[in-house]
Amino acid sequence: MQCLCRFQKDGIDMKAPRNRRVFVIGYGTATPLGKTFEITWNRAVKGESGFRKVTKCRVDCLSDVVGEIPDWNPLELEFADRKEVHNWNAEFVLLTLAVCREALIRSGLQIDAETGPRTACLIGSALNGTNAFRIAMDNLIHLGPSRISPYLLPNLCANLPSGKAGILLGFTGPVFSPQGACASGNHAIGIGARMIRDGDCDFVLAGGVDACIMPEIMHGFANMNATIKVVEGDRAARDPAQASRPFSVDRKGMVLSEGAGVLVLAAEEMLSVYGLRPRAEVLGIGWTSDAYHFTRPNPASIVRAIHEAIQDAGIEPRDIGYINAHGTSTHKGDSIEVDCMRTVFGAFLSNIPISSNKSQLGHTLGASAAIEAALGIEGMCRRIILPTVNHIQDPELSDVDVVPNVIRNHSYDMFLSNAFGFGGTNCCIVFKGV
Numbered sequence: 072m073q074c075l076c077r078f079q080k081d082g083i084d085m086k087a088p089r090n091r092r093v094f095v096i097g098y099g100t101a102t103p104l105g106k107t108f109e110i111t112w113n114r115a116v117k118g119e120s121g122f123r124k125v126t127k128c129r130v131d132c133l134s135d136v137v138g139e140i141p142d143w144n145p146l147e148l149e150f151a152d153r154k155e156v157h158n159w160n161a162e163f164v165l166l167t168l169a170v171c172r173e174a175l176i177r178s179g180l181q182i183d184a185e186t187g188p189r190t191a192c193l194i195g196s197a198l199n200g201t202n203a204f205r206i207a208m209d210n211l212i213h214l215g216p217s218r219i220s221p222y223l224l225p226n227l228c229a230n231l232p233s234g235k236a237g238i239l240l241g242f243t244g245p246v247f248s249p250q251g252a253c254a255s256g257n258h259a260i261g262i263g264a265r266m267i268r269d270g271d272c273d274f275v276l277a278g279g280v281d282a283c284i285m286p287e288i289m290h291g292f293a294n295m296n297a298t299i300k301v302v303e304g305d306r307a308a309r310d311p312a313q314a315s316r317p318f319s320v321d322r323k324g325m326v327l328s329e330g331a332g333v334l335v336l337a338a339e340e341m342l343s344v345y346g347l348r349p350r351a352e353v354l355g356i357g358w359t360s361d362a363y364h365f366t367r368p369n370p371a372s373i374v375r376a377i378h379e380a381i382q383d384a385g386i387e388p389r390d391i392g393y394i395n396a397h398g399t400s401t402h403k404g405d406s407i408e409v410d411c412m413r414t415v416f417g418a419f420l421s422n423i424p425i426s427s428n429k430s431q432l433g434h435t436l437g438a439s440a441a442i443e444a445a446l447g448i449e450g451m452c453r454r455i456i457l458p459t460v461n462h463i464q465d466p467e468l469s470d471v472d473v474v475p476n477v478i479r480n481h482s483y484d485m486f487l488s489n490a491f492g493f494g495g496t497n498c499c500i501v502f503k504g505v
Contacts (some may be wrong), residue, residue, distance in 0.1 A: 097178025107418025195255025214253025361495025392483025
């Protein structure tokens with residue numbers, strides 16, 4: 072169903088943009104609550120969190136509570152034998168394949184000779200194949216240069232998870248990796264939606280992935296005071312599940328987690344052609360950069376990103392029924408995000424529920440925004456809001472409703488999903504129910 076419309080620009084015949092509406096038709100996740108979306112959702116609605124003392128490696132720091140994907144074993148994947156797992160030792164590769172496959176199955180989209188060439192895959196990541204480089208360095212030091220895997224360079228390539236997903240699932244549209252640090256998942260959704268809108272493709276698998284539980288990364292985050300240091304007397308010392316507590320008066324830093332999230336996007340007219348069921352519409356996108364500091368957020372450009380998402384959606388701030396906050400559980404970061412929302416929403420903010428899925432999942436870096444989008448859409452479809460667990464009221468944030476500790480029945484048809492990342496990258500998306 073190619074567009075045959077053309078227009079002239081400087082005497083050059085060009086394809087006209089299609090200006091199509093874009094819908095989410097399915098999603099898959101792997102998170103510290105479960106290796107599939109269904110498991111994740113079922114535990115999330117119970118108010119559980121997925122944190123424990125690290126088991127995948129040894130660290131010598133107080134930031135040793137993490138979010139690991141439970142029961143994740145790539146050798147159990149039906150499409151990966153022992154040789155495949157050995158060669159593709161960058162964990163983000165096979166993790167992406169599993170979640171893309173789940174997302175496609177849940178969407179009902181069949182990849183065939185018609186849909187395959189019109190399907191793209193955009194999977195962002197903050198760290199890419201860092202763990203494969205760790206293995207290569209260890210082999211170089213202890214076993215010699217001949218033991219460096221010939222698969223090392225492919226394992227490091229940001230686009231490889233998307234490319235491998237195409238090999239497994241059969242699509243041949245564009246594959247690349249939007250690199251927006253912890254906003255990568257939203258950047259992937261935003262770029263994918265624009266590609267569909269303009270007619271470059273009909274379907275997009277969009278999301279993010281990160282496998283970050285390794286000593287160097289954990290020590291690095293601890294040394295920059297970004298992750299919680301669990302000391303004696305802290306409530307997380309007796310119960311690691313309480314380590315991540317966004318907006319809480321005693322928040323002390325984020326919990327580092329691994330995970331992946333993928334949304335399947337589709338052009339409006341493809342829904343009836345292929346009998347697909349929409350779950351939400353990608354209604355508005357706002358993206359900015361801070362030009363300020365590599366880790367400290369710039370309130371002015373965050374406010375502008377939120378405003379632009381709302382303006383792109385063609386709505387007013389008061390139309391937003393829920394905000395899925397970035398909410399990392401750092402003291403300054405949470406406060407700044409609330410200040411930005413106060414600026415945008417003014418008096419309406421007290422009537423808008425705000426929650427952070429990172430209270431249950433921790434911070435999955437480049438995967439976080441895509442996972443949170445999936446959870447927000449599922450909640451909108453089911454008319455509930457997932458809570459901000461582990462919450463103790465902060466008097467400085469008493470004017471905001473953070474949906475403390477338990478799920479809430481709440482009917483809403485539009486929500487805002489915030490994502491901000493190192494390097495001053497911001498991407499906010501408005502989703503609308505159908």
